[in-house]
Amino acid sequence: MSATGVAKNPQLTRETLMEGARTLRDKSRTRVNETESLRRLPEVVLSEIRELRVHRVLQPARYGGAELNFGALMDVCGTVAEACASTGWVLAQYCMHAFMIGSWPQEMQEEIWGRKPDSLLSGSLVFPLGRAKRDSGGYRVSGRWPFASGVPGSDWHMCSAFLEPDRAGEPPVMIMFMLPKTDYELIDNWHVIGLRGTGSIDVKLDNHFVPAHRALTVEQTKMGQAPGAILHNSPLYRIPTYAAFGFVQGGASIGNAQGMYDSYVTETKTRAAKTTGRSLADHQAMQLRVAEAGACIDTARILLQNDAAEMYRLAAAQEYPSMEQRTRYRRDGAFASQLCTRGVDALYAVAGGGALYTNNPMERYFRDAHAINAHITMNWEVNATAFGRAALGLPSDSPAL
Numbered sequence: 001m002s003a004t005g006v007a008k009n010p011q012l013t014r015e016t017l018m019e020g021a022r023t024l025r026d027k028s029r030t031r032v033n034e035t036e037s038l039r040r041l042p043e044v045v046l047s048e049i050r051e052l053r054v055h056r057v058l059q060p061a062r063y064g065g066a067e068l069n070f071g072a073l074m075d076v077c078g079t080v081a082e083a084c085a086s087t088g089w090v091l092a093q094y095c096m097h098a099f100m101i102g103s104w105p106q107e108m109q110e111e112i113w114g115r116k117p118d119s120l121l122s123g124s125l126v127f128p129l130g131r132a133k134r135d136s137g138g139y140r141v142s143g144r145w146p147f148a149s150g151v152p153g154s155d156w157h158m159c160s161a162f163l164e165p166d167r168a169g170e171p172p173v174m175i176m177f178m179l180p181k182t183d184y185e186l187i188d189n190w191h192v193i194g195l196r197g198t199g200s201i202d203v204k205l206d207n208h209f210v211p212a213h214r215a216l217t218v219e220q221t222k223m224g225q226a227p228g229a230i231l232h233n234s235p236l237y238r239i240p241t242y243a244a245f246g247f248v249q250g251g252a253s254i255g256n257a258q259g260m261y262d263s264y265v266t267e268t269k270t271r272a273a274k275t276t277g278r279s280l281a282d283h284q285a286m287q288l289r290v291a292e293a294g295a296c297i298d299t300a301r302i303l304l305q306n307d308a309a310e311m312y313r314l315a316a317a318q319e320y321p322s323m324e325q326r327t328r329y330r331r332d333g334a335f336a337s338q339l340c341t342r343g344v345d346a347l348y349a350v351a352g353g354g355a356l357y358t359n360n361p362m363e364r365y366f367r368d369a370h371a372i373n374a375h376i377t378m379n380w381e382v383n384a385t386a387f388g389r390a391a392l393g394l395p396s397d398s399p400a401l
Helices: 014-029 032-038 043-052 070-081 085-101 106-114 227-232 241-269 284-316 323-348 361-373 380-391
Strands: 121-123 130-135 138-148 156-163 173-180 185-187 201-211 215-217
Touching: 014 032, 014 043, 014 070, 014 085, 032 085, 032 361, 043 085, 070 085, 070 241, 070 284, 085 106, 085 121, 085 241, 085 361, 106 227, 130 201, 138 156, 138 173, 156 201, 173 201, 241 284, 241 323, 241 361, 284 323, 323 361, 323 380
Parallel strands: 121 156, 130 156
Antiparallel strands: 130 138, 138 201, 156 173, 173 215, 185 201
């Protein structure tokens, strides 16, 4: 039974989902070039995600999900990212948005999962780029949002906006809206050097009506009192949403770095220097870089797994993390990604000229590591500053937290 009293699907355990992740990883390895060429996940990969049900890690048990935790999310998505960071990244987005919908009104959850339990959900949460105003029975929403990872293959998409205040002088409210794929315009502009296969294109709305049950304010996600948190009565849905974002991208970063490490070690074991014929594995410089990269990846994984476990324990005890703790989770997500990129860079620096070729996976791991770091949740300066302010007793400048 889940914490909600709803029977969990016996086929969706951590072990079976990890087995599915390894299967998807191995299949994705053969489709990396196609994924990058398409600039989105191929239809066959989307079908495999549904078939293996790996996107249901954080979906409520009430709707057939595994209702696990963020440690499991990082393991599942990180495993897939070992072969293809784009696939692992998009899978993490689908998982995270299923977790987020677990906090929404039951009517919204029924509308999505009652009709199609294996729905894929994406989102683009850049609030300043959207505008909303109240209308009879709902809202009118306009905006254009970038970086909508996975939206070409998703069934629903989450947009974000500042809600026009009811009275002059009041601050705008941060609000999210859920829309079926028939309601928004897709703008195909994803031409990038890294995470090429994520399909992170723009989404556009123009004065579009959204019913009230398809909306949720950010404020409702903070204190474990969102409608879904009460509906499911599970520790998972009492976790403050925006404090957990570092685990999503963090898992992809760890998986990508692990893939680089495995690729480099496998190749170097049997590689000889062209000029001397000497085994490269016998060079101390190579050994030191392997040790550095391995330590970086292991440390990143331990750091985020410990944070994920702490966050779940607090939610289970119905304790709400302080601002310092919430900003620490975000700090650690960014720091873990910095560690992973350091590991990737250490190996790429001694990978030789062969790693320049696009048919060498290490070239892609290098590009994807730096693309992952471009995400706002992985930005060290932003997230470190937020933590520093909280630790030093200053007011938070992170309104979503």
